Amino acid sequence: MNLNLTFLGQMISFAILVIFTLKFIWPPINAAIEERQRKIAEGLAAADNSQKTLAEAEEKANEELKIARSKANEIIESAHQRANQIIESAKNEAIEEGARQKAIIDADIAASANKAREDLRKQVSQLAVNGAEKLIRREINPETHKALLDELAAQL
Known part of the structure; x- marks a missing residue:
């Protein structure tokens, strides 16, 4: 056997x-890797967006809380x-x-x-009337009359 022929066969x-690997094996592996990279990139982008959304939601919640207060x-x-x-x-x-x-x-008091x-x-x-009656019954005497008038004045 010739070493060159073995080498050429190898x-x-x-x-x-x-060629077989590049044509049939490498494209699906490369597609899977690219798909994986795309999903990771989308996941990172979604995480960033969710953090931004969370920050906006917290800010909005704080505003709503201020309004509610x-x-x-x-x-x-x-x-x-x-x-x-x-x-x-x-x-x-x-x-x-x-x-x-x-x-x-006041009305009761006035009444x-x-x-x-x-x-x-x-x-x-x-x-x-009683005094007049007494005066009339007695004889008209100025002293008696004066005494009766004084008694009447004292009673008033």
């Missing part, structure tokens, strides 16, 4: 192997104002009720005073 076998503070302030209005209204109603009660009591005056007038007129 070269031809190697060339056939290389602002609205809550407005609601609380409105509730305080309404409570103050209710208290003020109740206070005004109490003042009006007190004034109405006072007016009723009682008028009744007392009427009773006093009736008593005074009764005393005057």
Whole structure:
């Protein structure tokens, strides 16, 4: 055997192997590698996008939280104002009720005073009639008359 012929056979076998590998084996392997690289790149891009989206969502959530706190503070302030209005209204109603009660009591006092005056007038007129009756029954004597008038004045 000739060494050159063996070497030439090995070269031809190697060339056939290389051609076969380049034609049938290498393209699917290369396609799988490229597909894998593409998926990794898409995954990294998706991770970056999700981080950006997460940051935007956190920022939006913070804004919404600020808005919600602002609205809550407005609601609380409105509730305080309404409570103050209710208290003020109740206070005004109490003042009006007190004034109405006072007016009723003043009217009762005035009515009682008028009744007392009427009773006093009736008593005074009764005393005057009684005094006049006593004067008429007695004889008209200036000293007796003066004593009766003094007694009548003392009774008034």
